[in-house]
Amino acid sequence: MSKSFRQSQSFLHTWSGLLLGWVLFVIFMAGTIAFWREGLNRWMRPELDRIEQPYTVLGGAQRFLQGKAADAKSWYIAMPSDKSAGAQVYWQPQPEPGKERGGRRGGRRSRENQALIGADGLPAVARETRGGDFFYRFHFDLHYMPVIWARWLVGVAAMAMLVAILSGIVTHKKIFKDFFTLRRGKGQRSWLDGHNATAVLALPFHLMITYTGLVTLMAMLMPWAVVANYADTEKLYDRLFPHVEEQARSGTRAPLIDLGRVVRNAEQRLGGPAGSINVSEPGDAAATITVTGAPSAMLSSRAPSLTYRGTDGAFVWETPAPGGASVTAGAMIGLHAGRFADYGMRWLYFLCGIGGTLMVASGLVLWIVKRREKLPDPARPHFGFRLVEWLNIAVIGGFPLGVAAMLWANRLLPMAMKDRAEWEIHALFIAWGVALGIASVLRSGRAWTVLLGATGALLATIPVYNVLAAPRGLPATLLQGDYLLAGIDLALMTFGASLLATARRVATYRPAAKRPRKRVPGGGAQAPVSSSGLHAMEPAE
Amino acid sequence: MTATTGSKGTAADAWKRRGDMTLRIVAAVPLGYAVASLWAMALARLLPGDRAEATVAATLVAFALCAGAAMWAFAARSGWRAFWTLVVAGAIAGGLTWLSIMGSGRL
Amino acid sequence: MIVLCLIVAVGTFVLFGLSTNQHHQQRLGAKLTPPRKKALRSAAWGGVGLCLALAFLAEGAVYGAIFWLGALSFGAAAVFLFLNLAPTSADTSRRAK
Numbered sequence: 001m002s003k004s005f006r007q008s009q010s011f012l013h014t015w016s017g018l019l020l021g022w023v024l025f026v027i028f029m030a031g032t033i034a035f036w037r038e039g040l041n042r043w044m045r046p047e048l049d050r051i052e053q054p055y056t057v058l059g060g061a062q063r064f065l066q067g068k069a070a071d072a073k074s075w076y077i078a079m080p081s082d083k084s085a086g087a088q089v090y091w092q093p094q095p096e097p098g099k100e101r102g103g104r105r106g107g108r109r110s111r112e113n114q115a116l117i118g119a120d121g122l123p124a125v126a127r128e129t130r131g132g133d134f135f136y137r138f139h140f141d142l143h144y145m146p147v148i149w150a151r152w153l154v155g156v157a158a159m160a161m162l163v164a165i166l167s168g169i170v171t172h173k174k175i176f177k178d179f180f181t182l183r184r185g186k187g188q189r190s191w192l193d194g195h196n197a198t199a200v201l202a203l204p205f206h207l208m209i210t211y212t213g214l215v216t217l218m219a220m221l222m223p224w225a226v227v228a229n230y231a232d233t234e235k236l237y238d239r240l241f242p243h244v245e246e247q248a249r250s251g252t253r254a255p256l257i258d259l260g261r262v263v264r265n266a267e268q269r270l271g272g273p274a275g276s277i278n279v280s281e282p283g284d285a286a287a288t289i290t291v292t293g294a295p296s297a298m299l300s301s302r303a304p305s306l307t308y309r310g311t312d313g314a315f316v317w318e319t320p321a322p323g324g325a326s327v328t329a330g331a332m333i334g335l336h337a338g339r340f341a342d343y344g345m346r347w348l349y350f351l352c353g354i355g356g357t358l359m360v361a362s363g364l365v366l367w368i369v370k371r372r373e374k375l376p377d378p379a380r381p382h383f384g385f386r387l388v389e390w391l392n393i394a395v396i397g398g399f400p401l402g403v404a405a406m407l408w409a410n411r412l413l414p415m416a417m418k419d420r421a422e423w424e425i426h427a428l429f430i431a432w433g434v435a436l437g438i439a440s441v442l443r444s445g446r447a448w449t450v451l452l453g454a455t456g457a458l459l460a461t462i463p464v465y466n467v468l469a470a471p472r473g474l475p476a477t478l479l480q481g482d483y484l485l486a487g488i489d490l491a492l493m494t495f496g497a498s499l500l501a502t503a504r505r506v507a508t509y510r511p512a513a514k515r516p517r518k519r520v521p522g523g524g525a526q527a528p529v530s531s532s533g534l535h536a537m538e539p540a541e
Numbered sequence: 542m543t544a545t546t547g548s549k550g551t552a553a554d555a556w557k558r559r560g561d562m563t564l565r566i567v568a569a570v571p572l573g574y575a576v577a578s579l580w581a582m583a584l585a586r587l588l589p590g591d592r593a594e595a596t597v598a599a600t601l602v603a604f605a606l607c608a609g610a611a612m613w614a615f616a617a618r619s620g621w622r623a624f625w626t627l628v629v630a631g632a633i634a635g636g637l638t639w640l641s642i643m644g645s646g647r648l
Numbered sequence: 649m650i651v652l653c654l655i656v657a658v659g660t661f662v663l664f665g666l667s668t669n670q671h672h673q674q675r676l677g678a679k680l681t682p683p684r685k686k687a688l689r690s691a692a693w694g695g696v697g698l699c700l701a702l703a704f705l706a707e708g709a710v711y712g713a714i715f716w717l718g719a720l721s722f723g724a725a726a727v728f729l730f731l732n733l734a735p736t737s738a739d740t741s742r743r744a745k
Contacts, residue, residue, distance in 0.1 A: 228583075230592075230648045
């Protein structure tokens, strides 16, 4: 590989990584947390019991919807499992006569038309929270902005990430030779080794998650192939996402069959668990029940659906097998979301995600460390340096603090508070704002210590609070064999302890005295300065 | 920027560098996306088989083309070379797409 | 089977790691010779293949391929951390002085 090609890609790598690095850090961190989305949905509603009998919940959901929304246009029930907090149900009321129903999917799901059915089949009584779903949504919709803007920003960031990974591979000269190299106490070179390690060791994951991330947004980011082939996009979507034609309401009342019977039949036909149930025109003679397979049961995100007649449960329709490109796209989206992953695979995804988050963070810090060593006057760095350093502290130190604050808000905010779920999220951004302030006021070393230390302390103590004041603490969850909840508490303690240790490391760091760079006038040799033994360590190779 | 030659030479060099960099950045970001999009359109028209499948396949590939264009924009010998090669690549794709649509229309 | 696959992955990267000068010197106390380097690397590549076979047996073709890549990353990271962070005999003797 020619030297100038490598150099050109090195420049590209630095800038594509730097310009969007802070956005990428937040996306990676939120996305990594989102792998435990369902677990957090449960953890953030500690009042709720684990679901043992999904069909009991389903029966309860049907009874609830029958009572609450007997004449709705449609019902939606998310089939629960022992990992979910409950069965999320939505219903869509009949449109007012004369009002057009816009779009294929109909109206927005408002807060009034949803409920959570708990393990006993009754509506769950739990604190209002977005749970783990917040982290999932946030990593592509962000917050406080129209989702289209957020997705464009995330899409551009993902493309920058892809370019950074590919150019990084080209630039990395001795990728195999230096595979196990970690020079310690060597400033910029240590940070480079760390950045390389987190990048290379999980390289297949990073490439996959970035490319597939772009694919999940492809309809918005790259609609041009559609434009080239279709004047009427409805034709394409009907081909790619086939569904049963919606039946008009007949007006004749007819009771809906027991959904449990239909779902059991569907699970038999699908050869796997059901994921969701959609009932169109319940209580009417023209009612239909569509059961979609669970995404956990297959790699593709596009699970097949089966449609049944609502009155007697007769099987009516099945999704036709998709074509090759559709299967590929579905598999790519499925790989990204990782819903197919059981615990073992999910842990690998999570660890790789942590690696990716550290890769982005170490890259951003490396930029600063490298340039600090080259500053002509370390006391007065140029504006670009100060800006990057401030952003590093504010984002890498601030966002994790926000997450810790949000988890505490989930524990402490009053149950009856209005807009409680939104306020948990406001707590995240308020804490992040405070971190921004700290980054602006304290010098960098002190700011890092304060932010990392505070985050560490907050995370490490939540499980203690859980034991003392929450319905379920670590001893209880371990005894019940509820490893999902126990695992989250243990992970929080581990992250907390690691951050505290890192904060201590930063606080006690004493950089080695540098040899003076300036040449003695007259062309004399540089005067050596004795330093601490730190750069006596040379790599053995 | 340290002056090693006469001041007139370095000022011109500096502008040359800025121009080169600007061309590369334009080549990488707006132009690269446009070229990838045009090739997505051309592939969607030209790939054999079912139109819906070809459309999806072309879209999946387009992201790799976009990244490739950005890498080329910086690897090319000069900013100008990066720019005109991508324009040509885009024009070819655009031409193929246009001819195909003129020929058999859209669904 | 899954656990075995992970163990093999770790073993594979131990072999790869020991086939580098620095870590061979630090952990085994002897200089790395070219024939030994070749032997270690061949064995390690064999481990990569064995890991893939075990992953296929455990999870089938599609999920197996995915798990194999995850297992390799896990093995690489675990060995990387161990080789670089676990104290060597040189460290302990330095501390004893």
